[in-house]
Amino acid sequence: MVAPSAKPPARPQSPESAPTGPPSWWPDSGRDTHAVIDLDAITGNVVTIRRYVSPANVIAVVKANAYGHGAVMVADAAIAAGATTLAVATVDEGVQLREAGLQAPILVMGPAADAEYASAFRNGLIVSLAEIDQIEPATLAAVKLGTVGEVHLKIETGMNRYGAPAGQVLRVARRLDTTRQLRLGGVFTHFADADGPDLGFTAEQEARFSAILDAMIRDGIDPALTHVANSAGAIRLPSVRQVAVRLGIGLYGLAPAPDIELPHGVRPALRLRSRVAMVRQLRPGDTVSYGRTYQATGNETVALIPVGYGDGLRRAASATGWMDLAGEQAPIRGRVCMDQTVVAAPSGIRRGDPVTVIGDGSDAAQTADDLARMAGTINYEIATGIAGRVPRWYLRNGRPVALEQRGVVTRF
């Protein structure tokens, strides 16, 4: 882990190196603090990574509200770009996508409660099973609905989270194979360390998975759609791609770990932005925000930004984070509050000026990776932490095509 730097790294900003990033459309209605999600980035990331892992298919992982990007619009874009299946963590997440009109296959990767199988099958979701005890409630739900429920068998190979232990997996597979109300549509496992420096354990997991598949096939059971790799595995290990890869963090243009390089052209889709709500002058000795952790040494102009940890700007960015104000790095002054943050203001800044709070690397703002480093966490948690109260605007060709606000998607 790299220690958070006290000062933002220098990023040259001059007219010659004008940002060449995504187009800069700004909303003229609603709350100043908002996220913009460039759907062209989602599309490009799917197309690029699909080509990269070909002939494997791409399962787009849109759990946790598509890692904070908004599940409905991201799922829509990923399927349109060629992903064959959507994956979520919970039945409820799958139902949300069905209710929004998505028709693609949807896999629920995590364990479901017995009481959720009915809702899952009624909505045509694929559930993951790992234990013999789950077969009866799942079967009952399918029988009651008069349907055949599709299931994928989740196999334990080293993560020791959700999955059928090696000693039981064939028994579960045989039971599934002979249960007419359930259809075995796939078999999968999950890597514990595909983003780590040593891929030895990942290779071991793959070998265990392959051995189990062989045993199933010898038993006359068709494993159908096999999928193993997460983003890190898909990018780093061509040999373990199976029929499909489960693409999560890479779909959003973020790297699974700081030292893993994404395929060329894959780029972050989300930026968190706001506007200056107020400009004020500090005099020597004045302090800023809770705990008075910042004290002005001279006359200083600061700007108030209506964004805080209640929006997903981590409190760990207090004093060490920075935003983009008028193309310049503006260090955070004092503590990040729940709803407001103060930054140093470059000269000439006025109320209403645009601010990038979390950038995509094409601007002068901190990125999700920068924030993760400051907070001692991973970019996954930063993206997923963009709060529900933040309106999400979706762009195509730099123009808004949809808004997600209070959980409701409006398309224009």
Ligand SMILES: *Cc1c(COP(=O)(O)O)cnc(C)c1O
């Ligand atoms: C979240 C998740 C993924 C996606 O992982 P990334 O590292 O984001 O690509 C894949 N498979 C399972 C089982 C998961 O829970």
